[in-house]
Amino acid sequence: MDRAARQILGSELVRIETMGSYSCRNVAGSGKRSAHARAQAIDISAFVFADGRRISVLRDWSQGSPAERRFLRTIHASACKRFGTVLGPNYNAAHSDHLHVELGGNAMCR
Numbered sequence: 001m002d003r004a005a006r007q008i009l010g011s012e013l014v015r016i017e018t019m020g021s022y023s024c025r026n027v028a029g030s031g032k033r034s035a036h037a038r039a040q041a042i043d044i045s046a047f048v049f050a051d052g053r054r055i056s057v058l059r060d061w062s063q064g065s066p067a068e069r070r071f072l073r074t075i076h077a078s079a080c081k082r083f084g085t086v087l088g089p090n091y092n093a094a095h096s097d098h099l100h101v102e103l104g105g106n107a108m109c110r
Contacts, residue, residue, distance in 0.1 A: 001075055005049060008071045015048040017056075019098055028094060035085070041102035047071075058097035061089045075099070080109035 005013040022039040026032060035041035046056040060068045072088075076099060079086045085102035087095045091110040 001047070001078075004071055004074045004078065005047070008067055008074060009049060009053070010051075011053065012050040013047055014050050016044055017046040017048065019043040019045050035102045035104070040104060041085075041100060043098040043100050045098045047075075056097075057089060057099055061096075072099075077109075084108075086110075 001016070002013040005011060021036065021042040023034070023036040025034050025037055027034045036043075044057070046054055048054050055064060055068050055071060057072060061072055062069070064072070076086060076088050079099065079101050083101050084104040085100070085106060085108045087100040087108070087110055088098075089096045091100075
């Protein structure tokens with residue numbers, strides 16, 4: 001992520017804001033346990049940079065500058081190469097404010 005931050009935004013990544021990892025619950029609308037119930041997923045909501053910028057998935061996925069949107073899409077695509085399931089704002093309304101990154105899973109990238 002830091003490499004993408006430096007290349008696209010010209011600033012070092014200093015913090016990743018999350019909405020949490022472990023939460024003993026089912027996948028919304030199902031009886032199946034969520035990857036969060038096994039602490040195998042994390043929801044990333046925003047990124048903070050050395051230059052003071054904060055890029056949030058909710059605000060900047062669609063409304064950010066071209067560079068901010070490119071950064072978020074690059075991070076999403078890169079995560080898809082490394083993790084089993086990656087879900088973002090284009091997946092559904094429940095993911096409009098974060099990137100869901102999951103170990104294992106069904107090799108789903110949306």
